Amino acid sequence: MCGIIGPPAAGDEWQETVGAMMKSLAHRGPDDAGLTSGKGFAFGHRRLSIIDLEHGKQPMQTVDGRYTLVFNGEIYNYLELRNQLIQQGSRFRTFSDTEVLLQLLIRDGEQALELLNGMFAFAFHDSETGKWLLARDPFGIKPLYYSKKGDSLYFSSEIKSLFSASDIRPRQNWKALQHYLTFQVSLSEETLFDGVKKVEPGCYIVGNRSGMQKIVRYWDTNYQIDNHHTEEYFKDRLLTLLEDSARLQIRSDVPLGAYLSGGLDSSSVASMAADHLGSSIKVFTGRFAEGPAYDESAYARQVAEKIGAEYLEVVPTAEQFVDCLPKLIYAMDEPVAGPGLFPQYIVSSLASEHVKVVLGGQGGDEIFGGYARYLIGYLEQALKGAIFETQEEAQHIVTLSSIIPNLPLLKEYRPLMQRFWHDGLFDDMDARYFRLIDRSPDVETLLTADARRAYNREEVFADFQQVFNHPDTKSYVNKMTHFDLKTLLPALLQVEDRVSMAVSLESRVPLLDTRIVDLITTMPPQMKFQGGKTKYIFKQAVKNLIPAYVMNRKDKMGFPVPLKEWMENGIVRDFIHETLLGKPSRDRGLFDPKALEDLIVKEKTFGRQIWGALCLELWHQRFIDGGMA
Template identity: 45%
Template sequence: MCSIAGIINLNNNKVCNIKKSLEAMNFLQKHRGPDGEGIWVSKEETIGFAHNRLSIIGLENGRQPMSDNAGNWICFNGEIYNYIELQKELGCPHVTNSDTEVILYAYQKWGEDCVNHLEGMFAFALWDAKERRLFCARDCFGIKPFYYTFSNGNFYFASEIKALLPFMEEIETDTESFKDYLTFQFCLEGKTLFKNVYELEPAHYLSIRDENLKKERYWQVYYHLDFDHTEKYFQEELHRHMLHSMKYHVRSDVPVGGYVSGGVDSSIVSAMASNLLDKEYVGFTGRYSNGREFDESMYADIVAKERGFKLHTLDINPQDFIDHIEKVIYHLDEPVAGPGSFSQYMVSKLASQFRKVVLGGQGGDEIFGGYTRYLVAYFEQCIKGAIEGTMDSGNFIVTYQSIIPNLTSLKNYKPMLRGFWSKGLFEEPEKRYFALINRSPEIGDCVRWERLTDYSPYETY
């Protein structure tokens, strides 16, 4: 990963100490890019970018911030997987042979619509010299971070919140965001737990020209339901799309490895990647030494042996938690739901000794309905449909025939089911799903709710 940062004065005035400010932002994010750093400041000192680089593509000439032949500048974090195809389509010069360069020329041709031509994970800021406009964008699923704030007539942005805090007049908790977090374990609508610090939402771009800020969504998930094909057809299509995506993801000028947790998602990714990369591919997994119930490394071993790639295994113990949890908290900036961030940190620390690029299986549960709450929500709706006689009144993606064989996975969730079905049974689906994801009742009187605002996370949800 890399880091990006920047400052622009909203009134086209000179930014005081802009170079030193950008140096400070780079220093606070240096851990994101050990392979080089760069700073660009406009001649008028009204705008500047900063960048720390982890070199993946265009190792020799991909230094940032980068400019094009039109005088535009960019700082970019991420990877554009289809950059080779875009190079050919755009006919752009291969001065650096990097994916960063491709974004600059895509913007020259398509303007704001360039984001709809990019396949990858990205967060970038681009200065349009002719239009004197700042254009910033984030990838469709928000894989790469982009935070921003306003202070003293300036717009500041960075990959991490910590790089923005030195420029804020005061630092305090946003109570609405805090209420969001207590409910969902994350914040809604681009808010963060820091008052007046925002994140650019996934699949959004923003542009600033003079004092005018425009923010728009450029992509949305749409489901086109298909009841005309067989299960075999969908299996083959899924494999084809996965293989297409994997061929893009393993594009790199450095060796590639992968996280192998032992779960289905990361195992599939590693199995496919190892086929594409042969002996170059290596895997990384972790296990806890305090019981078999915390150890799934045996499943990772099976995948590694069957696919013939080397697997590095890390034994994690209680002392590791004591030694490293403070660093984990520092790098996160905000709390995250679940304890997985610590395990991820430890295995990533191991992986960094061998690889710069590591693939993973994140997102599989969201796409394929892998979480228990999805099964419970669909199960209740199927019961409701059966009682009301509407089960056969149309086409349904999930039916009671497909749910019943999976109900055994709920045997350890009986207390949750008792609580969920104790009230609100058969209400509207959006209310029932909110009841499944609402964590605030579990907190009880640990929080002084009367000190918070009347803001309703449900209404925003």
């Protein structure tokens, strides 16, 4: 787990620039730093040593200096790949996964990506041909950004380091800002910074001394439905893949632990890790002192006791929230989707005091259909089919009679349902899901007149449709989960990466394995989302690993922050007032000060609109207003 930077098409004169870029990534790799340049490239690396601590230094070059690799992440199946290469005559100088990747790229070029099981972002350069390659893992677990200025291209693990290059300056990207105002994430390759783009998950970029040549998607979700296998097959195959992913991801030469919220995903990951390790594992959780609505630690403690884990807990405070949030926005590079990043950072800080690698359950909701909004969407579909005797899908995946027993899960989602049912009932699937994930449906009422005129909701919806209406997704559940896998999950993984890297901790996510996702996306939808049962097949697969009190929970919280209580008075309320109603915000011309004041002072609550406005203002102050130092 590291930080990588450089221009892949440059010369020795870029060493100073790359050195400056590296300074802003010191937190990503406190164990070592390396800088290598040559004919046509300059690469920098910050290392957090996890595998082969003594060796594996980067950038890594072949003995003759022709090939150079700079790499962030882990190749989990590197031992298997290393053995294959040895059998074919390769010789190794280290036991690191970096050298395995280097040898594979020399042998196979871009085709090597198809062999990798891991999380990664890397740059590879051939000094003889001048060809270079930038690549990112299938799910976007590891970040990779780039910016083009004339004939120069810069890349980095974090956006902020790009601004160390003399001709790149932070400027707002209105297209991505419209996405954030709507979804609180930006779609596709866009970032909030004009001229800075993401290498999208599952993609690579090829270039040479003349510059960037093409962007290629080497992995994508597969929705060719497998109607030949039984539910029993899918359940058994899923369990096999889950256990194998856990086996691969516990490989480490340093202490390893796990996040444990007490929910299904993290409990499954911690349980499988404990089984494979065969010894006590440290688990980490957080809770708030503001009452049971913000505390599910009882479940986490019970799971920890069952698997024989050492349980460690932290209680984040309002004072920490005010102190941390501006720093976290800087660490994130962009505004984020929800306040859960704050407690996640505090728990990561706790974990970093005990281990260097931590496992988490990210991805379970998006892969297996765990969000309540999927059930809400299908409740409408079931009503539509029952009333009009029609069906938009090939067959009734969820009928009204089959969904009724699962509706108690929606007790805590009354505000969302009230807004969802308010209008547009029985519209097309894309229009309805757009309403479900719209984080700020009344955002226009908060904007200034100029910003309202510039905000184009139709354009945002068209960008949404490009992702949602995947041509191979026939069923509603596949369309919803596909959109989330491509947009909302990478945003969550950005939080996962930044809060862990901010404390020099490596975070791994065993549920995100392409073999697992390929199995679930090809599974018949009526089997996967049987009767609207969230995570149905996942629960069937792990039911013997997880205690019944976790399996049968209907009160899973996520990681709610007691901002409503904190907003009533005290330091958080003062912080929000000062940030959103202060002169910089009033002069910015984005949000109408009177509308914000009405929202904050009169409603006396903390919702998605306030969170989005708060993050945007802190981001503007730190990056756009010239406060980068």
